Amino acid sequence: KQWYQRRVRVAQGVVAGDLRVTDINETLMDQCMYSEDLPPVDMLLRTSGEVRLSDFMIWQANFAALQFVKVLWPDFGFWHLIGSLLDFQRHEPLISQNRATYKPFLQRMTRAELSAVAHTEHCTLSSHEDCHFNEAISEAYIETHRNRTENFINNLKDERRKLLENCAEITVAGA
Numbered sequence: 001k002q003w004y005q006r007r008v009r010v011a012q013g014v015v016a017g018d019l020r021v022t023d024i025n026e027t028l029m030d031q032c033m034y035s036e037d038l039p040p041v042d043m044l045l046r047t048s049g050e051v052r053l054s055d056f057m058i059w060q061a062n063f064a065a066l067q068f069v070k071v072l073w074p075d076f077g078f079w080h081l082i083g084s085l086l087d088f089q090r091h092e093p094l095i096s097q098n099r100a101t102y103k104p105f106l107q108r109m110t111r112a113e114l115s116a117v118a119h120t121e122h123c124t125l126s127s128h129e130d131c132h133f134n135e136a137i138s139e140a141y142i143e144t145h146r147n148r149t150e151n152f153i154n155n156l157k158d159e160r161r162k163l164l165e166n167c168a169e170i171t172v173a174g175a
Contacts, residue, residue: 006029006032006033009032009156010024010028010029010032013152018148018151018152018155019148019149019152020145020148022114022117022145023145023148023149023152025110025113026106026110027106027110027149028149028152028153029059030059031149031153032153032156033059033060034160035057035060040060040063040064040099041057041060041061041063041064042064042065042088042092042095043064043065043066043067043084043085043088044056044057044061044064044065044066044067045067045069045084046066046067046068046069047069047071047072047073047076048069048070048071048072048073049068049069049070049071050068051068053066063095063098063099063102064095065087065088065091065092065095067084067087067088069083069084111142114138114141114142114145115138115141115142117141118133118137118138118140118141118142119131119133119138121141122137122141
């Protein structure tokens with residue numbers, strides 16, 4: 001459900017002119033999640049023997065150790081947890097390494113994509129030789145993108161805060 005809500009909110013931002021289609025990337029989608037300010041999921045444990053996530057935290061668990069235990073939740077005990085934690089310890093160094101290398105890679109890719117969009121938008125001339133694109137134009141475009149997406153995320157967080165405040169007022173009034 002959160003994935004769907006996030007997509008709808010981003011689409012509404014594009015329609016309203018708060019975002020451009022070219023602003024939509026993995027980083028923006030991450031920042032639109034309710035779990036954006038939380039640390040990453042380290043281990044996702046699923047009981048019952050089902051080897052699927054059913055769209056539960058699928059985005060947040062992209063670098064998590066997935067544990068599928070063939071025991072129902074009421075029967076899940078201490079030794080099942082210990083086994084899962086030991087298995088997690090085996091995989092944790094690789095998970096940490098992947099997280100550490102992925103974030104800089106994502107930043108480089110985002111920067112390259114934004115530079116390519118800036119070049120495409122700037123050089124709408126018929127001849128590529130007539131285009132006077134340079135690093136300053138690219139940097140200005142990237143800064144504009146950064147400001148636009150930060151404003152969108154800040155507005156989204158304000159909306160969420162107001163919603164939570166309204167829910168708290170309703171709860172207190174009804175108590």
